[in-house]
Amino acid sequence: xxxxxxxxxxxxxxxxxxxxxxxxxxxxxxxxxxxxxxxxxxxxxxxxxxxxxxxxxxxxxxxxxxxxxxxxxxxxxxxxxxxxxxxxxxxxxxxxxxxxxxxxxxxxxxxxxxxxxxxxxxxxxxxxxxxxxxxxxxxxxxxxxxxxxxxxxxxxxxxxxxxxxxxxxxxxxxxxxxxxxxxxxxxxxxxxxxxxxxxxxxxxxxxxxxxxxxxxxxxxxxxxxxxxxxxxxxxxxxxxxxxxxxxxxxxxxxxxxxxxxxxxxxxxxxxxxxxxxxxxxxxxxxxxxxxxxxxxxxxxxxxxxxxxxx
Numbered sequence: 001x002x003x004x005x006x007x008x009x010x011x012x013x014x015x016x017x018x019x020x021x022x023x024x025x026x027x028x029x030x031x032x033x034x035x036x037x038x039x040x041x042x043x044x045x046x047x048x049x050x051x052x053x054x055x056x057x058x059x060x061x062x063x064x065x066x067x068x069x070x071x072x073x074x075x076x077x078x079x080x081x082x083x084x085x086x087x088x089x090x091x092x093x094x095x096x097x098x099x100x101x102x103x104x105x106x107x108x109x110x111x112x113x114x115x116x117x118x119x120x121x122x123x124x125x126x127x128x129x130x131x132x133x134x135x136x137x138x139x140x141x142x143x144x145x146x147x148x149x150x151x152x153x154x155x156x157x158x159x160x161x162x163x164x165x166x167x168x169x170x171x172x173x174x175x176x177x178x179x180x181x182x183x184x185x186x187x188x189x190x191x192x193x194x195x196x197x198x199x200x201x202x203x204x205x206x207x208x209x210x211x212x213x214x215x216x217x218x219x220x221x222x223x224x225x226x227x228x229x230x231x232x233x234x235x236x237x238x239x240x241x242x243x244x245x246x247x248x249x250x251x252x253x254x255x256x257x258x259x260x261x262x263x264x265x266x267x268x269x270x271x272x273x274x275x276x277x278x279x280x281x282x283x284x285x286x287x288x289x290x291x292x293x294x295x296x297x298x299x300x301x302x303x304x305x306x307x308x309x310x
Contacts, residue, residue, distance in 0.1 A: 002211075003201045006218050007137035008184060018125035018175050019091045020164055022113030027120065028076035030083035030096070031067075035126035036138065038067045039183055040075065041157045045120030050074045051143050062149030064157060064186045068141060075122060110164045123161055125179040132266040140199040147189045156182040200250035209234045209241060210248050214256075221261050222284040227253050257284075262298045265291060269307040276303050 020043065021029065031038070040049070041064045049057040049065060056079040059065055067073060074083055085101070086094045093102045093112060105112040129138065160178045163171070191198040204210040212234050217225065230253055231241035245253045261283040268279045280291035288303070295303045 002205050002215055003218060004137075004187070004205070007133060008180075008187075017089075017091055018123070018160065018164060018179060019110045019112065020121055020123040020161065022107060022111065022116060022118040023077070023120045023122065024114060024118040025077040025120070026081045028074060028081040028083045028085070029122075030072060030074050030086045031124075032072040032086050033089045033091075033126060034070040035089075036069050036129040037127040037183075038069065038124055039127075039179065039186065040065045040067060040122060040124040043121040043123055043157070043161050044118075045077075047075050047077065047120065047122055048079050049144055049146075050076070050079060054143060057144045057146055059146065060149070062157075064147045064149075064182070066141065066145040066183070066186055066190070068138060068143050077120060108164075109167055121161075123157065123164065125160070125175070125182075127179075127183070131271070132263040136263060140202070145186070145190045145196075147186050147193075156185055200248055201256070204245075204248040207244070207248055209236050210245050213241070213245065213253070214249075217257055217260060221257070221264060222282060224284065225253075225257055258294065258298060261285075262295060265295060265303065266299070266306060269303055270309075276307075279303070 017033070017035075023045075040047075040059070042059050042061050044061060046061060047059045049059055049067060051067070051073040052071065057065070059075075076083070083096060085105075086096060088094065091102070091110070091112070092100065093105050094100050102112075105114070107113050107116060129135075156178055160175065160182060163174055163178065166174075190196050191202050201214065205214060213230050216223075216230060216233055227242050228238045231238045234241065236244070242253060245256075249256055251259075265279050265283045268274055268282065269276070274282075276288040276291065280286070280288050283291070285291040285294065292302050295301075295306070299306060
């Protein structure tokens with residue numbers, strides 16, 4: 001797989017909380033669901049997204065936004081409108097003083113609001129992101145990614161809106177997969193914009209030499225790659241390959257390889273009971289000792305400490 005596909009593999013929606021709110025000005029929602037990543041769009045009307053002390057971000061009809069959590073943020077009809085409803089995990093709704101109004105606001109299985117004819121409809125889905133591999137993607141994003149409708153050619157968000165209140169068999173899986181596609185389409189549209197300052201590993205994927213080399217590393221991280229063997233595989237001299245890789249990706253080939261192996265190892269250590277020796281061989285090290293030396297040098301802790309979180 002390519003780097004983006006690998007990083008997104010750990011950001012898949014699984015029983016994602018997807019909902020829509022039908023609202024009438026003045027309105028303001030305080031999002032406190034603790035989700036590391038959220039995807040939002042305005043299906044009708046407009047909205048403003050506000051995180052901490054940052055500048056409010058306008059979201060017009062059809063725009064799609066990716067918001068990084070887990071800190072609370074606000075979506076409202078106007079930056080000056082104070083929050084009146086808090087959105088908690090599981091789409092539970094309360095007033096600002098804690099009174100539960102989930103049932104009072106319910107208009108459908110995944111739709112809330114004061115009535116079906118509000119002038120604004122905001123739809124959103126959340127991801128529970130875990131793992132060091134996925135963290136590499138989150139680190140490449142600003143707090144709010146906004147892709148205007150003109151830059152988002154995919155009709156996926158409209159499909160999501162049509163599916164949101166269906167209750168047929170397999171409906172949650174349908175929503176999860178549509179949400180995954182929406183995230184991928186939005187990220188690709190965002191990284192293609194000049195202001196995105198896409199990370200080196202993303203820009204390099206389209207390079208005829210470095211793109212194939214990145215795929216080789218991601219497809220087979222355990223292989224004993226060297227700069228020379230990677231250069232040979234893509235048909236370049238060692239020196240030219242190393243220079244071009246470093247320029248495009250932002251770090252030398254072996255540094256990138258080690259970073260990728262450490263991210264994979266970190267996730268395996270936390271997500272399975274596989275022995276450290278097996279993890280070592282899976283990511284290209286001869287034994288647990290060799291992995292421990294590399295892991296501690298890069299991460300500052302031993303694999304066993306990382307596994308236990310101590």
